[in-house]
Amino acid sequence: MTKWLVTCAWPTSSDIPHLGNMVGSALSADVFARYLRLAGEEVVYVSGSDHHGTPLEVEALKKGVSPKELADSNHARISEVFKKWLISFDNYTTTESEVHKRFVREHYMRIYSHPGNIFTRAEKIHYCPFDKRFLPDRFVEGTCRFCGFGNARGDQCDNCGRPLDAEDLVEPHCVICGRRTELRETTQWFFDLPRFRDYVAAYLDRSNLSPNVISFSKAWLREGLRPRSITRDSKWGIPAPFPGAEGKTIYVWMEDVLGYVSALIEFFERSGNPDGWREFWFGKDAKTSFFIGKDNIPFHSILLPALLHASGEPYNEPSLISSTEFLTFSGQKFSKSRRIGIWCDEALSLMPADYWRYVLIALRPEGSDIDLSWASIEQIVNNELNDAFGNLVNRTLTSVKRFCGGVFAVDSSTLRPEEAEYLKEINARHLDIGTLYSEAEIKSACRKILEQATSANRYLSSTQPWSVYKTDKASGDSILYAALNAVKLISIELLPIIPGAAQEFLRQAGFFRRSKPSWSDTGLDADLPLQVGEVSPVFYKVDGSKLEETLESLRAEASAGTRA
């Protein structure tokens, strides 16, 4: 049995995640975690809300509340959304947790204790004399030196697309108060990432990471690594522990990734086994996995291993980094400000969580960006979830009621050769699906489960148990045995993706009455005699354009409520 730490990118608590945020991180990790548990591995799945960072601080300022208050209330909403989406976190915490803050400070002091890992350097940063604070480039606006665009941000000009430096803005002003900013010198603490170039290069070579992660990371190494600043002149965050760094906090990216350790520590402290986490991060039979969007590969493939290694502690290197491309919505990027896309809370007012989970996994953008549209939602729910899976289960269970009086008790010893052959086929596919899951090839696993359903539907149509039963009960039973076994396999296979609905399949069929579902418990004999009780359709069809209308009216109500 392997100990698996499963993690996903930490959602920022400045807003509820949208479907694009959900697909590659929390949902993908959840499917992976659920599969591993089903397969009998020891799994701890952790993540948390990223509370720190300037966007949240600025939003809190605008709303007139403290960053802590805003973060906490958003965290409560985000946690609720994850629960409703059936995300099976073992610990969903925040970067404000005492364990996290303590761990991050201790970890940096450990890195600091090895001379040369951390050094200081003076930098020129925008400063707002009115707000009395330093501002990240993103929070300074001005006129672009290159194209003259008036609303260019300090990090990039939205008009000409050029990346900018602080000095490239003409008449820079603070986005909070609008007043003129000035450049001030300030000292920051830096992590000497280039020191770990050889280590990271060797790690990438011996690792088993996916080709896109490797090639992306190696490109970074070729360009040359740069020191990463650890500290920021901001009050909102974790106080930097270095001597002389009083008043500074740790930059979010330099603490977020350490949450993969601290959230696990917190989990084990709560369960009364404070050292349990060590086996997961240091143990020989332990693996770690990270589910992220393509935008933050290097933080996981380069920065994280370097930060862990630099502490001198015997951390395992990240074993699996699964990154997805982006989801677009009806051809456009998800946009909070323009309200393009669907957010995870409002999604649940349109369809049950299992529907969304299936749609997102069926589309999971693994190779390139994938577009989500109302039409694709409708098509996937209706034709795959409802027709292929739902109807297969329904027609099989209804057959048991109709032809066997609701009780199926004939065991595998009476199977005809045809059915024995068919069982070989679906069991082989079950093994393939398990392999895909274990490699986090989640979309391919999903496609293959659909093949499993297609093959079962085909089998029923070609063997026609409804006419066989008229003359030959034994052959009819043999066919139904195979069909029921396919339903059992498919239900197990779908448990990681649509846990609620797959459980309902198992319940209606009467599988796993006496034991917990398990990936390898594929035979039917142990479940006999099956008592098929009330059978009812598990899914219903949806109308894409009606869903769209519903969402629009929901939003209209919500904004009317805000104004009132």
Added chain:
RNA sequence: AGCGGGGUAGGGGAGCCUGGUUACCCCGCAGGGCUCAUAACCCUGAGGUCGGUGGUUCAAAUCCACCCCCCGCUACCA
């Protein structure tokens, strides 16, 4: 601008590294079949200049060069 990834039928993917019969699979579409089932399921069919141009080769989706388009990163958004 530089770097990385992607571009294969209406949509999604496999094939590309390691060149080789009619380019494969799923969804959708058209026609047919079946009647256990949720107007479901099954079968057959139509649909492709494999982003473009040029090159290497007996042979290119596959290898090389140049170009176009989409996305990301470029280290202070997370």
